[in-house]
Amino acid sequence: MPSAQNVLLYAAIAGLVLYKVVYQQVRGTLLNRRTLFAMPLLLTVVGGYLTLKALSGASAAELGLLAVDLLVLAGLGVLRSTTTTLTERDGTTFQKGSAVTIGLWGLTVAVRIGVVALGTALGITGPLTSASIALSLGLSIAVQNATTYRRIQRRGLPLADRRPALSR
Template sequence: MPSVLLYVAIAALVLYRVVYQQVRGTLLSRRRLTVLPLVLTVVGAYLTLKALPGAPAGELGLLAADLLVLAGLGVLRSTTTTLTERDGTTFQKGSAVTIGLWVLTVAVRIGLLALGTALGVAGPLTSASVALSLGVTIAVQNATTYRRIQRRGLPLAAGRRTAVSR
């Protein structure tokens, strides 16, 4: 039961901090681009490593495919956001395509779980790696966004910034 609560909490955090704020619009900072994906990846790596012993090769392959596909979707999601300068930092706003790619991200994760179940290889590792998968896809999206910010010469604040509704 505690793992279900953890997954619900992670999903709620990601929905608000990432999806909702991207679509609404967010003033970016280095902190905003790094903290959430770092926390998710570290927690996810810990849970994944705990579930790793005894995981069959098929489940390891499923995890590798999951991470690769979700990383690619992170790159795509970044390219669907607009970046402009506002209030001394970069303002990021997502689009309908960004929402669609988030839906696809969730669908891919669920689809890989269903595939693993159908093949008889989904086990504790598949469940334990949810936070890792989310952390990786958000980290890749944010790294791509950071690269876009640098290429365009946009400013990026060092401290905490809040979402805006403009």
């Protein structure tokens, strides 16, 4: 059972991801290198730290469940990227998600919950499953953003080093 401190951390991570990633993708956002790499890097580092702390008590079954979780969520990251439109705006690339993007985010959350439920049903209930939430989300977003970055480069779209000023 996660501690109250961990529950607060997970709630903060969820809120940050919902706003910084999902909401901004739905309404559309100007991209730059920082917006593509900062959030997944932060989540992956925090998640990696929490996951490493939980590794010492992890069973082989937990490690296998984590591997499946990471692979599936990485695949969903690739799919989410392909559902966004990329256009040039204000000297950089503008990304806007679609209804399918929202659906894939819902599926991402459902898969993560499903992995926890599957683990519980199979008696795999060690601390690694909850400790790896930030890592799995960070990796999924990192794969999505790396795929988006590759799409930007293939299409020859600009990518500003800093967030450009919006002209209105």
